[in-house]
Amino acid sequence: MIPYGKQQIDQDDIAAVTEVLQSVWLTQGPKVPAFELAVSEQCQASYAVAVNSATSALHIACLALNVGPEDIVWTSPISFVASANCALYCGAKIDFVDITLDTGNICINALETKLIDAQKLNQLPKVVIPVHFAGQPCDMVNLAKLAKQYGFNVIEDASHAIGAMYLDKAIGGCAFSDICIFSFHPVKIITSGEGGMALTNQPDLARKMQQLRSHGITSDPTELTEPSHGPWYYQQQLLGFNYRMTDIQAALGLSQLNKLNKFVSERNQLAAFYQQHFSDNTNIQPLRVSADCYSSYHLYVIRLPELSRNQHKACVEFLRSKGIMGHVHYIPIYLQPYYQQLGFKAGYCANAERYYQQAVTLPLFPGLTAEQQLFVVNELEHFLCSLS
Numbered sequence: 001m002i003p004y005g006k007q008q009i010d011q012d013d014i015a016a017v018t019e020v021l022q023s024v025w026l027t028q029g030p031k032v033p034a035f036e037l038a039v040s041e042q043c044q045a046s047y048a049v050a051v052n053s054a055t056s057a058l059h060i061a062c063l064a065l066n067v068g069p070e071d072i073v074w075t076s077p078i079s080f081v082a083s084a085n086c087a088l089y090c091g092a093k094i095d096f097v098d099i100t101l102d103t104g105n106i107c108i109n110a111l112e113t114k115l116i117d118a119q120k121l122n123q124l125p126k127v128v129i130p131v132h133f134a135g136q137p138c139d140m141v142n143l144a145k146l147a148k149q150y151g152f153n154v155i156e157d158a159s160h161a162i163g164a165m166y167l168d169k170a171i172g173g174c175a176f177s178d179i180c181i182f183s184f185h186p187v188k189i190i191t192s193g194e195g196g197m198a199l200t201n202q203p204d205l206a207r208k209m210q211q212l213r214s215h216g217i218t219s220d221p222t223e224l225t226e227p228s229h230g231p232w233y234y235q236q237q238l239l240g241f242n243y244r245m246t247d248i249q250a251a252l253g254l255s256q257l258n259k260l261n262k263f264v265s266e267r268n269q270l271a272a273f274y275q276q277h278f279s280d281n282t283n284i285q286p287l288r289v290s291a292d293c294y295s296s297y298h299l300y301v302i303r304l305p306e307l308s309r310n311q312h313k314a315c316v317e318f319l320r321s322k323g324i325m326g327h328v329h330y331i332p333i334y335l336q337p338y339y340q341q342l343g344f345k346a347g348y349c350a351n352a353e354r355y356y357q358q359a360v361t362l363p364l365f366p367g368l369t370a371e372q373q374l375f376v377v378n379e380l381e382h383f384l385c386s387l388s
Contacts, residue, residue: 002376003325005187005299008263008366016255020247031250036197038257039162043172045180045199047206050250051213054159054183054196056243058086058129060212061155061179061198064205065127067092074114075129075157076106077332077352083131083157084333094342095125096334098349102288104133104301104359107351108142115150127153132161132171134329135189135267135296136289140166140176159183162190163264165294174201179209184253187365189267189296190260192253195245208238216240266366267297270373274300274362277377283384299329300364304384309357311387316360318383324376327361 020031032050040048051057067073073087077096087094098110111128118124128147130138140156147154154177158164162182164171172180184195200206211218216238221228224235271286278284285303289295307315319326332352334344346353362376 001320001323001325002363002368002372003365004327004361004363005365006367007186007191008259010259012258013252013255016251017248020251023247025247027246027248028244029247031247031254032245035192035245035250035254035257038254039172039182039197040199042257042260043162043170043180043199045173046201047199047203049198049200049206049209049213050245050253051196051198051243052245052249053194053243054157054181054185055082055086056213056241057181057183057196057198058082058155058157059089060209060241060243061181061205062086062090062092062127063212064208065153065155065178067127071126072118072123073127073129074111074125075333076131076133077334077349078104078133078330078355079131079157079333080159080330081333081336082159083129084339086129087127092126094339096332096344096349096352097128098351099133099355101303101351101355102285103136103290104287104355105136105138106130106143108139108146110351111143112146115146119150124150125152127155129155129157131157131159132164134287134299134301135160135164136287137161137164137166137171137293137295139290144176153178156180159185159188159196160298161296162188163260164296167292171296172199174199178202179205184249184256187298189263189298190253190256192245192249192256195249195253211238212240213243214240215242263366264296267364268295270364270368271295271297271300273370273373274302274364274377277374278302281381281384284380297364300362301329301359302362303355303358304360305358307358307387312357312360315380315383319360319376319379322375322379324379325363328356328359329361330356332356 036048067090069091071092184192219234316326
């Protein structure tokens with residue numbers, strides 16, 4: 001089976017992990033801060049806080065911005081459920097902003113309209129979480145303008161987008177947001193096995209996230225509420241969590257980071273191969289990448305707008321029968337049973353639901369061969385031809 005995505009591990013990665021396994025530190029050692037520094041420098045952010053998953057990063061990012069039971073958080077419905085769950089973890093209410101059909105990203109016009117209506121009802125969001133879907137950054141300039149106008153904070157969910165560029169600057173620099181989140185899951189651009197990171201330029205947010213990831217504990221003498229009892233002394237000042245990244249994971253992440261530019265370049269080359277082969281087929285519509293963006297192409301998604309619901313399902317089943325792991329990213333979050341119990345109903349975001357009925361994710365990852373890609377293209381076109 002040709003997967004839709006997978007990690008690429010080499011001897012340098014293995015050696016980096018082995019070195020840590022043979023050291024005195026397996027966790028809370030020197031590799032985690034080294035990984036944080038390397039990512040912050042890569043992205044030109046002031047601070048980076050490594051954690052055990054992007055979900056954890058989203059959670060502590062919301063908490064650092066004081067999201068609580070009286071607050072509302074908005075995000076995109078076309079994402080993994082973690083983009084919305086993080087608000088619920090804090091006791092806040094969640095809501096969704098529809099997408100632009102041809103990019104899969106949050107629609108700025110829909111956001112503005114929703115903000116106008118919310119202001120009239122005194123129900124503005126405290127935080128908006130745009131999702132850089134498939135590796136393409138959102139329209140952050142206009143989103144930041146709305147954030148300033150309506151007074152909300154911004155957390156970029158860049159789980160798909162390390163290595164991406166927006167206006168010629170690396171995603172993660174937080175030029176238009178308070179916090180930016182990365183994921184290092186194995187199918188992402190680079191991996192630490194499991195893992196995530198929150199970046200920010202605000203020292204107070206960084207320090208709060210650092211405490212929250214480790215039980216809310218500090219031993220910093222400048223932060224203690226009374227003089228230290230001795231070199232062993234620490235205080236729990238927040239109700240935090242065990243969200244720490246291990247040195248083993250950080251060593252792998254550091255090694256992978258050295259190959260980030262190579263990985264993203266290869267992903268763009270693979271995407272160009274698909275684009276070229278689909279350019280004359282109007283029935284296949286790849287997601288559009290905006291001119292001000294350089295996508296990291298975590299996913300390669302096409303839309304098949306002419307297919308019925310049954311044909312869409314049959315397409316994915318056909319690809320899998322041929323050894324191609326066709327997939328759909330994502331089911332609109334609010335259509336999940338848990339969210340339906342919160343009161344959301346089908347029809348809430350029209351473009352998101354249209355997208356869901358049209359989208360197919362095709363294999364794209366470093367190491368995918370031209371022969372494999374051509375096989376994917378031919379089998380997909382064979383299926384579409386069989387419908388006519």
